[in-house]
Amino acid sequence: MTKNNLRLLLALLLTAPAGAAELTLPTLGAIRAKAYGVDGAAPRFLPAAYRTENGPAWEDPYLRQIAPKPPPNLDQAQVSALIQRMVDMERAQTGKVTLSKENVQALVVRLVQMDTHFVDQIDSKKWDGILKGAGDAMEAEYKASKGNWNKVIETGITASVKGLKDPHSVYFNEAQLKAFMDSMKGTFVGIGAGIAEDPKGIKLETIYPGSGAETAGIKSGDVVTHINGAPIAGMKTEDIIKQLRGDENTVVTVTVERGGVAQKPIKITRKAVKMPTAFSKMAASGVGYVYWNQFGDGSDAAVIDHVRRLKSQGAKSVILDVRGNPGGLVSSVSAIASEFMKDGQEIVSFRRQGQVVFKHVAQGNGQFADMPVAVLTDDGSASASEILAATMQDQRKGYAVIGSRSYGKGTQQSILPGADAGGLKVTESRWHRPNGGNIDAQHDPATGEKVKGTGGVMPDIDVQVPEDQARKIAQQTANELMGRPVPNRVADPVLDKAIEVLTSAGKAG
Known part of the structure; x- marks a missing residue:
């Protein structure tokens, strides 16, 4: 690759659309699927129970694709220097250029x-640091992979994203992207098991039914x-997950320790697993309870249906348990929240560099708007x-x-496709x-790590639970989610x- 060809390529890339249309949040008229019945019965589609109102910082995603703005801070000279560094490195080591x-x-x-x-502007000085770190990582990977440019480029992208010092921005390669979307x-x-890290390998914390x-x-607890x-x-x-997963009906052999004692190798047939995500019960007379573990595809329909059924069973009020729930889709939480709100009430707004991009507003009175x-x-x-x-x-x-x-x-992230098969999950706005x-925690500017004791939603009623007791509560909730018995139930002071x-x-009402 000559310097003239490199300059031309970079000039084109820095002014061309950055990939196909990105994943965007729903606008007015978006739909939410609700499946009723069993055995693959056709779903019914209902209008979303909230609307999206665009703000001054909103950009039409279609226009953004066909007529993109040039990068505001990254310039051709910086990118050219990084690519030329790779070219010079390879030529010095091999006498040729295969990039x-x-x-x-x-x-x-x-x-x-x-x-x-x-979400924040990346100034030229920060870009210099990001690109230097990416170049260092790429040179190391070139040597380690013996010139595998696909791995080198993936390493460079990953290092660049890490250079943002944002804990929620990450690059997924093709396999990682598929795993994330499946989750x-x-x-x-x-x-079919929920896992946790363990020094000896990996701990199987939850075994899914069937x-x-x-x-x-x-067994739960096997390592x-x-x-x-x-x-x-x-x-x-x-890498461990990649080995445990595979094609349906294939077999993998594992060796586990149970109670510290090694067991004989066990053959496991891989199956399609549908993870339970929500359950409900009457927690007390007139008080319903719903737990769910993520805001994923279909979570809003499931939660709303659980509340509706609890109401039919006599629930006058409801407890929504999101302890340990890491979040998920904005469309899902907005649909759930809207059912507990009055027409026109704001749910959430998203801002980039201080300006509102869009906000979600309840559309019509929710069916549980008067339910405590x-x-x-x-x-x-x-x-x-x-x-x-x-x-x-x-x-x-x-x-x-x-x-x-x-x-x-x-903060809110979008997953962007690109010229590779992976996905860039990048923080685009603050909600x-x-x-x-805004409840975002403070972060160490050097590492991007969250500063403990900052940010978050502060409860109206603070109930502190000892760590060991909280872990046992979480495990018994997981057992209930899986439909398993809960022996030796521990007290749950928050509930x-x-x-x-x-x-x-x-009683007061």
């Missing part, structure tokens, strides 16, 4: 997307130490969970939020609650306080 225009395009598109989409759908093909793991006799005879201690979690509600939170309640808690706190009277300070993620506040408050509210 292709497709490789260059994959990298440059991602850099342009970062510059044009990131949002609540389906995947694998052994899964291959359950059929093979795997996988070997897969197909090979030890996995020290491996990255994503309590939202349970803890430090694992993040993102969409915090939107729900903050909205109920601002728009509903009474003790709306009970528990402890939530995580403090007040603001109806009272105008008890919500029942007390809502019962008193019912």
Whole structure:
């Protein structure tokens, strides 16, 4: 690749559309699928129960694609220097240049997307640091992969995103993107277990009903130490997951420790797994309870249906438990929140560099707008969970939020396609609650790590639970979600306080 060809390519890339149309949030007229019946019955589609109102910073995504703005801060000289560094490095080591225009395009598109989409401006000085770090990482990967440019470019993109020092922006390669999208759908093909990191390999915390793991006799708490005879201690979690997943009806052999004792190798047949995501019950006379573990595809329909059924069973008030819920789709939380609100009430607004991009507003009176509600939170309640808690706190009277300070993620991300097969999940805006506040935690400018004790939704009633007790509560909730018995049930003071408050509210009303 000559310098003239490189300059021409970069000039074209820095003014061309940065990939296909991005994933965007729904606008007025968006639809929400609600499936009724069983065995694949055709779903009915209902209008979303909220509307989107665009603000001064909103840009039409179609126009943004066909007539994109040039990157505001990243300039051709900076990108050219990085690419030329790679060319010179390879020529010095091998005497030739195999870096292709497709490789260059994959990298440059991602850099342009970062510059044009990131919530905060990336000034020229910061870009210098990001590109130097990316170049260092790429040179190391070139040597480690023996000149595999696909891996080198992926490493460069990953290092560039890390240079933003934003904990929620990340680059997914093709396999990681598929795993992420599967997690949002609540389906995947694998052994069927919820996992946690463990020094010896990986711990199987939850075994899903009807899964291959359950059929093979795997127990909650088992620690996988070997897969197909090979030890996995020290491996990255994503690499372990890749080995446990695979095509349906294929077999994987695992060795587990149970109670510290190694067991004989166990063959597990991989199956399509549909993870349970929500359950409900009557927590007390007149008080319903709904728990769900993410705001994914179909979560809004499931939660609304659970509340509707609880109401038919005599519930006069409802507890919405989002403890440990990391969030998910904005469309899902807005649809849920809207059912507890009056027409025209604001749910949430999104701002970029201080200007409103758009906001979600309840459209029509929600079917539960007059139903007393309590939202349970803890430090694992993040993102969409915090939107729900903050909205109920601002728009509903009474003790709306009970528990402890939530995580403090007040930003919104989009996943952008590009010239490669992966996806760039980048922070595009900050969300603001109806009272105008933003709950995003402070972050260390050097590392991007969250500063403990900052941000989050503060509960109306603070109920602190010892860590060990909170872990046991979470496990028994997971057992209920899976439809399993809950032996030796531990007290749940947060739930008890919500029942007390809502019962008193019912008597007062």
